[in-house]
Amino acid sequence: MKSIMFILFFVLLFAQEPIDPIPLKIKNINKEKAILGKILFFDPILSKDKKIACVSCHKPQCSGADCVQYSIGVFERSDKPMNAPTVYNARYNCWQFWNGRAKDLKEQAMMANHDPEEMDMDKKTLEKRLNSSLKYKSLFKRVYNKDYITDDMVYDAIAEFEKTLITPNCKFDRYLRGDKNALSEKEKRGYFLFKSYGCITCHNGINIGGNSFQKLGVFIKDIKIPRGLDRYEVTKRKEDKYVYKVPTLRNIALTAPYFHNGSVKSLKKAIYLMGKYNLGIDIPKEDINYIEAFLKTLTGEIPEILRGK
Amino acid sequence: MKKLKNLSFKIYFLIIMGLIAIGVIISFSFYAKKYYFNSYSIMYNLNRLENAENRLNYNLLYSSLFLYYNNDKISKKINRIRALIEELESNEFFKSHYKDAYKDFLNYKKAFERKEDLIFEFMRYNLPIKNSLIYLANSLKFMKLDSTNIKYVMNVLSSIFLSKNTGDLVFLKEIGDLKELEKFKNSPDEYKKAFIRNLMIYIKYYPLYRKYLYEIINSSTYINLKSAFKKFKTTLNRDLELFKILSYILIIFIITLIGLLILVVLRLDEKIRDVYFLLEHDSLTGLKNRYKLNKDIKKIDTPAVILFNIDKFKNINDYFGSKIGDKLLNDVGNNLKNFFKNFDTSIELYRVGADDFAAVLDGKKYKDNELEKIAKKAIDMLEGEEFKYNKTTLNINLSAGISTKEPYLENADMALKQVKKDIKEKIKFFKKNLNNDIEKNIKKSKEIKEAIESNRIIPYYQPIFDKDKNIYKYEVLCRVIINESNIKSIYEYLDILKENKMYHKITQIILKYSLEKLKEFKDLNLSINLSVEDVLNRDVVNFIKKEFTKKDIANRVTFEILESEVENYEALKEFIKKMKKYGIKFAIDDFGSGYSNFSRVLKLDIDYLKIDGSLIKNIVEDKDSQLIVKTIISFAKSSNKKTVAEFVHSKEVFEMTKAMGVDYFQGYYLSEPKPNINL
Numbered sequence: 001m002k003s004i005m006f007i008l009f010f011v012l013l014f015a016q017e018p019i020d021p022i023p024l025k026i027k028n029i030n031k032e033k034a035i036l037g038k039i040l041f042f043d044p045i046l047s048k049d050k051k052i053a054c055v056s057c058h059k060p061q062c063s064g065a066d067c068v069q070y071s072i073g074v075f076e077r078s079d080k081p082m083n084a085p086t087v088y089n090a091r092y093n094c095w096q097f098w099n100g101r102a103k104d105l106k107e108q109a110m111m112a113n114h115d116p117e118e119m120d121m122d123k124k125t126l127e128k129r130l131n132s133s134l135k136y137k138s139l140f141k142r143v144y145n146k147d148y149i150t151d152d153m154v155y156d157a158i159a160e161f162e163k164t165l166i167t168p169n170c171k172f173d174r175y176l177r178g179d180k181n182a183l184s185e186k187e188k189r190g191y192f193l194f195k196s197y198g199c200i201t202c203h204n205g206i207n208i209g210g211n212s213f214q215k216l217g218v219f220i221k222d223i224k225i226p227r228g229l230d231r232y233e234v235t236k237r238k239e240d241k242y243v244y245k246v247p248t249l250r251n252i253a254l255t256a257p258y259f260h261n262g263s264v265k266s267l268k269k270a271i272y273l274m275g276k277y278n279l280g281i282d283i284p285k286e287d288i289n290y291i292e293a294f295l296k297t298l299t300g301e302i303p304e305i306l307r308g309k
Numbered sequence: 310m311k312k313l314k315n316l317s318f319k320i321y322f323l324i325i326m327g328l329i330a331i332g333v334i335i336s337f338s339f340y341a342k343k344y345y346f347n348s349y350s351i352m353y354n355l356n357r358l359e360n361a362e363n364r365l366n367y368n369l370l371y372s373s374l375f376l377y378y379n380n381d382k383i384s385k386k387i388n389r390i391r392a393l394i395e396e397l398e399s400n401e402f403f404k405s406h407y408k409d410a411y412k413d414f415l416n417y418k419k420a421f422e423r424k425e426d427l428i429f430e431f432m433r434y435n436l437p438i439k440n441s442l443i444y445l446a447n448s449l450k451f452m453k454l455d456s457t458n459i460k461y462v463m464n465v466l467s468s469i470f471l472s473k474n475t476g477d478l479v480f481l482k483e484i485g486d487l488k489e490l491e492k493f494k495n496s497p498d499e500y501k502k503a504f505i506r507n508l509m510i511y512i513k514y515y516p517l518y519r520k521y522l523y524e525i526i527n528s529s530t531y532i533n534l535k536s537a538f539k540k541f542k543t544t545l546n547r548d549l550e551l552f553k554i555l556s557y558i559l560i561i562f563i564i565t566l567i568g569l570l571i572l573v574v575l576r577l578d579e580k581i582r583d584v585y586f587l588l589e590h591d592s593l594t595g596l597k598n599r600y601k602l603n604k605d606i607k608k609i610d611t612p613a614v615i616l617f618n619i620d621k622f623k624n625i626n627d628y629f630g631s632k633i634g635d636k637l638l639n640d641v642g643n644n645l646k647n648f649f650k651n652f653d654t655s656i657e658l659y660r661v662g663a664d665d666f667a668a669v670l671d672g673k674k675y676k677d678n679e680l681e682k683i684a685k686k687a688i689d690m691l692e693g694e695e696f697k698y699n700k701t702t703l704n705i706n707l708s709a710g711i712s713t714k715e716p717y718l719e720n721a722d723m724a725l726k727q728v729k730k731d732i733k734e735k736i737k738f739f740k741k742n743l744n745n746d747i748e749k750n751i752k753k754s755k756e757i758k759e760a761i762e763s764n765r766i767i768p769y770y771q772p773i774f775d776k777d778k779n780i781y782k783y784e785v786l787c788r789v790i791i792n793e794s795n796i797k798s799i800y801e802y803l804d805i806l807k808e809n810k811m812y813h814k815i816t817q818i819i820l821k822y823s824l825e826k827l828k829e830f831k832d833l834n835l836s837i838n839l840s841v842e843d844v845l846n847r848d849v850v851n852f853i854k855k856e857f858t859k860k861d862i863a864n865r866v867t868f869e870i871l872e873s874e875v876e877n878y879e880a881l882k883e884f885i886k887k888m889k890k891y892g893i894k895f896a897i898d899d900f901g902s903g904y905s906n907f908s909r910v911l912k913l914d915i916d917y918l919k920i921d922g923s924l925i926k927n928i929v930e931d932k933d934s935q936l937i938v939k940t941i942i943s944f945a946k947s948s949n950k951k952t953v954a955e956f957v958h959s960k961e962v963f964e965m966t967k968a969m970g971v972d973y974f975q976g977y978y979l980s981e982p983k984p985n986i987n988l
Contacts, residue, residue: 018379093311094384105392195377196447198440205381212380212432218440219506235426279440280506282499 002169018204021173022089022250022300028165033143037161038305039274041283047119047130050072054112054158056083061307063254064088064165064300069262071118079117081226082261088295089248091163092204096234098260099231105159113155123151130154159222167251175297182270183297190294193287198279208239208249215232216242219280228261253296267292314579326566333559341552347402348545354397355414355538357943362531369428373522376439380432387425390854390882394418410541412951417533424528431521440884441507441514445469451500461489465508476519481512482598508819520792562856591660593635594642599718602659602667606717612671613713615684616721617645620706620729622664633698640696641705642666648687661718665725672713672746686708686737730804750805757789757802757884761814764788766799768822768901771982773953773975781973782834782867786982787815813846820849824856824988827865833986836867836896841877844870869919871898878909885913896953901941911948918945920971922956929961935969942970 004111044053057071058064064086067237090096113121130136130149140149143157172191174182182300183191194200203261205211213231217223223242231243244260257263260303271291275283283291356501365386372378397403397414404411445466454462465484472480483776490508520960589601598604619625619641626634632702640708645666649656661667668687670680688707696703710724724739742923760766761798787799799806799815806812816839823835842848857866868888870881885895898915901924910918920941924934938954945952954966957976966974 020376020379020381092381094381094388103388125938150382196443197444197823200377201436201439201443202380205379207381211384212436213429214436215433218437218510229420231429237426239433279444281503281509286940 015159017176018200019172019176019208021176022092022206022207024168026164026166029062030143030275031161033157033160034164034305035141035161036139037157037159039139040057040158041161045133046100046113046126046154047120048121048125052119054087054109057118058087060302062086063167063251064090065255071259072119073115074120077117077120078130079115081228081261085256086251088165088167089207089250090165092166092205092207092246093248095210095245098244098247099229099234100232101229105162106155109155109162110151126151126154141216142249151184153203158289161296161305170250170300172294172296173300184293186290187297190290190292190295190297192296193290197281197283197287198292199274199291202246202278203249209246210248211251212246213243214246214278215238217277218243220277223277225259226261227264230260249295250298251300253299263282267295271295310801316573316577319569323566323570323573327570328567330559330563331564337555337559337947344552348548351400351403351541351557352545354393354400355534355541357395358390358393359534359538361386361393362534365428366526368679369431369522370441372432373435373518376443383428383432384970387428390421391425394421407541407544410544411753412538413436413537413540414532417537419833420528420530420533424525424530427521427525427528431518431525434518435519437510439580440516441511444468444503444507445511447884448500452504453498458489462504469508469511471763472515478516478519481515493824493921550581556855574913591642594639594660596642596646596658596660596666598659599661599667602657602669602718604662605657606669609669609671612717613666613670613672613711614717614721615680615683615687616661616668616710616712616718616725616793617666617687618708618710618725618729619664620708622705625641625705626876629698629701629703629948633701633703636698637696637703637705638664639911641691644691644694645687646664648690652664652683652686659899667718667721669717676905677711679714680711680713684711687964688735707735709736710739711736712737731904737751747855753802754809755890756791757805757811760789760791760812761818766815766818767796767984768819768826769982769984770826770835770986771975772880772980773973775973776967778979780980784835784836784869784975784982785838788948788984789818794969807840807842810842813843813849816840816846817852818841820852823866824862825860830986831861834865836866837871839868839870840899842879844881845877850884853888858888858891860892863888867894867917868895878987882913885915889914901937907944907946915950917951917973919953919955925954925956925962925966925976926958929959929965938966938969938971946970950973 037062041054047051050073052074057066057073058065059066066084070080071081072080073079087097088117090108091105094100096105097103097111101107102111105292113119113124113126127149130140136149137147140153141147142155142270146153171182171187172194194203202212202214205207216225227242231240232238235239247260252258254269255303256267257265258267264270264273268288276282318387339698359885368382370387372380372383377888390542394417403414449462449466452458452462462697468483469478472478490505493505517835535679589597589604591598606614607640620636622634622637638660640662645668646658649668649708650660653674655674657669659669660669668683670683675683688709691705691707694704694705708725708727708728710721711942712718712720712724714720724737728734728737767788769786769788771782771786772780773782775781789799789802791795791797803812823837827833827835838965839849857863889895894916895913897913897915897917898919900910901923902921918941920938924938926936942952951972952970953972953973953975954962955975957963957966957974957978959978962976963974963978
């Protein structure tokens with residue numbers, strides 16, 4: 001009877017592979033627009049004090065995220081307690097920000113640009129600054145064929161650039177594409193554990209996360225971590241407290257610190273805490289090692305547009 | 310003209326209506342295109358929305374069924390539906406035109422926003438339940454279980470399995486063996502503790518998971534969307550019906566326009582045919598006209614033209630009125646036409662002038678003499694005809710000119726003029742030298758006009774002798790002084806003078822000179838030439854009445870009237886009758902030259918008959934002339950008239966005529982005309 005039950009559950013467990021590889025090449029990209037977006041992404045002129053650029057918190061050397069717990073915004077301000085999520089593969093997130101308040105990259109760019117703790121910019125100043133720059137005037141003219149630069153064009157161009165920020169061809173993607181030797185036995189065991197512990201129920205899809213909102217600490221009654229900007233800030237429903245967008249696990253080995261508030265420095269600890277908080281189990285050290293090994297196979301190639309920089 | 314104006318108004322009206330129709334068609338098709346494009350895009354999006362809804366539900370059910378699931382599929386569908394909603398919501402045409410459907414669509418949007426929240430909620434219970442299930446299943450491998458434990462664990466697992474697959478909460482109540490539960494909770498085995506934790510999460514979350522799933526599946530989105538779709542279709546069908554009616558109306562309108570257009574074109578065609586007929590036909594006789602002749606003649610390689618003219622038609626018109634004149638023209642035209650029709654159908658007849666009719670023949674078919682024969686036949690036919698109008702009976706004479714050379718009509722006309730000069734001939738063929746006559750005529754006309762104006766018209770007097778060569782009286786002849794050495798007889802100018810209606814001027818001049826002479830010589834008798842035109846001319850008649858009716862003048866005057874000119878019989882008869890009362894005598898000049906009519910002359914109460922010179926000239930040799938002259942003389946004697954012989958140019962002629970019984974003699978043998986009288 002025991003074995004019958006096991007088989008039954010087994011069938012349910014492995015119905016299909018729920019992770020998709022990142023495409024090797026991106027289609028439908030306006031290259032000139034993306035390059036303009038890149039220039040804007042790196043330009044601190046977009047912030048009120050002209051010191052903060054998008055790149056200030058989404059650093060290539062930190063794999064599109066920030067290496068510190070709290071990023072520094074304009075005038076040394078900080079968006080505490082939120083940790084900057086990575087911009088890499090952000091196009092595969094179904095919503096943007098930890099609480100999904102932006103529906104797409106363009107909206108995210110605008111909101112971050114307007115946020116008083118981040119760049120504190122307003123439409124008027126932004127347009128004034130860019131329109132007084134001959135360089136931008138000619139660049140925008142070439143892309144949009146317009147003589148006046150609007151904020152909408154700015155965010156549109158940045159979003160276009162961000163769409164190119166994908167990290168394809170990681171070991172695991174190669175494995176998914178059929179290269180069974182791409183993963184070592186250890187890593188394969190890590191993937192098996194990742195699935196059998198149930199991590200995969202939330203971390204699935206192309207971005208291995210980013211496609212649902214889940215509560216942090218299903219098994220914890222009084223969680224002590226600060227809430228920050230959770231789903232509650234969007235819906236104002238009390239059930240949505242401590243609910244966040246499930247973060248992507250791609251390049252997870254490079255995007256420490258972890259969790260919405262960047263409170264967890266090591267990947268092992270993050271795995272452990274996830275088991276405790278959301279699976280109601282203490283994952284043994286040995287298994288954590290396996291899972292970590294698997295997660296490290298999710299590190300992909302540096303986006304093409306940033307190579308050589 | 311009014312009808313034509315009306316017609317052109319109709320054409321303008323049609324053009325305007327046509328333009329309106331085109332405008333309506335263009336704007337109609339433009340609107341229809343826009344309408345179809347917009348409606349199609351709305352319908353297409355509504356369809357896609359419906360599909361996306363179905364897919365979303367399918368994905369949700371799928372995700373609830375399987376432990377491992379790619380949640381991208383759900384979130385992507387949500388985002389897709391959102392994008393479609395946004396697109397539809399911002400569609401102004403949808404908003405303004407499909408108001409009912411749009412209202413339902415907005416309801417759908419609201420319902421979907423609610424559904425979206427429900428989905429996020431659902432996913433928050435769905436995924437932890439899966440994790441718990443995974444753990445509960447896996448825990449069998451790790452937990453150390455004895456026989457009582459295993460029964461409990463199997464019980465739990467079967468209840469969970471049944472609840473998950475039946476959706477019935479009843480099975481969860483069966484798990485409630487609290488004793489075992491407490492035992493597990495306090496067990497040193499961490500797996501047993503975790504088993505309980507996960508079980509508790511399952512028990513806590515499952516009812517919520519179930520509730521949200523049902524709520525999502527039964528959400529009103531689908532109903533709202535269906536209703537929006539239905540209302541959209543209702544409006545669409547209504548519009549299509551309207552379009553259909555509109556296009557029917559348009560088609561009827563266009564068909565009507567085309568019908569009207571055809572009608573107008575037909576009427577215009579009729580008018581054009583009328584105009585063409587008028588252009589090429591004579592309205593009086595219905596015969597083809599000069600324009601048509603000029604057109605037709607070009608089609609024939611070697612045409613021949615016979616031009617007929619009614620002699621003295623103007624007089625007929627003057628005496629009987631233009632009504633009868635017109636009738637006569639009509640009859641003559643039709644008689645001629647019928648004549649030619651019966652003769653040769655290829656011959657066409659045209660009316661080319663007031664009393665001019667031209668027959669066009671093929672010159673190849675007929676030789677010149679044949680043409681003359683045809684003309685003669687036609688003239689004989691018409692001259693033999695009596696034209697009766699009420700109480701008036703008319704006989705007519707015709708002349709004809711024939712030409713086979715270009716310009717046909719003009720040449721024929723010239724030949725005809727030649728005929729008119731020569732009384733003996735009725736038909737003349739055009740000859741080259743006729744052309745010179747025209748120039749001569751022009752020159753003569755100029756000469757005579759200048760002569761009249763500069764008083765170079767003078768009288769000559771030729772004595773008329775009796776048998777004993779005594780001067781009986783003088784005939785007043787007219788001479789034109791061209792220059793000092795050249796004095797011409799008026800004879801060669803007669804035609805031109807008559808054509809130009811100047812003859813009466815000459816007569817008046819001669820009458821004046823004659824009167825002077827009569828007054829100068831109380832014993833002088835004068836014979837003066839009068840034409841019929843003169844008799845009809847008021848100025849001449851008045852002058853005669855005033856000056857020549859005086860006692861001492863009238864009985865010394867004789868008026869000579871040309872026999873061939875006598876056609877206006879009644880007027881002349883009247884004149885003669887009146888003048889004879891005063892003692893004026895009358896003579897018929899050139900008697901016997903043409904078709905002398907004794908009985909007519911008889912009625913005129915004439916005193917003298919002047920025998921035509923052509924009969925006298927050759928009388929010595931010509932037996933015929935002798936016979937005619939004899940007849941004339943006997944006729945004169947029996948009717949108590951005196952005879953005068955002209956052209957007596959030799960002694961033989963004088964003696965012979967004297968012997969035959971002529972009363973008076975005139976001619977070069979006796980005396981030539983002289984500018985003065987020597988009594």
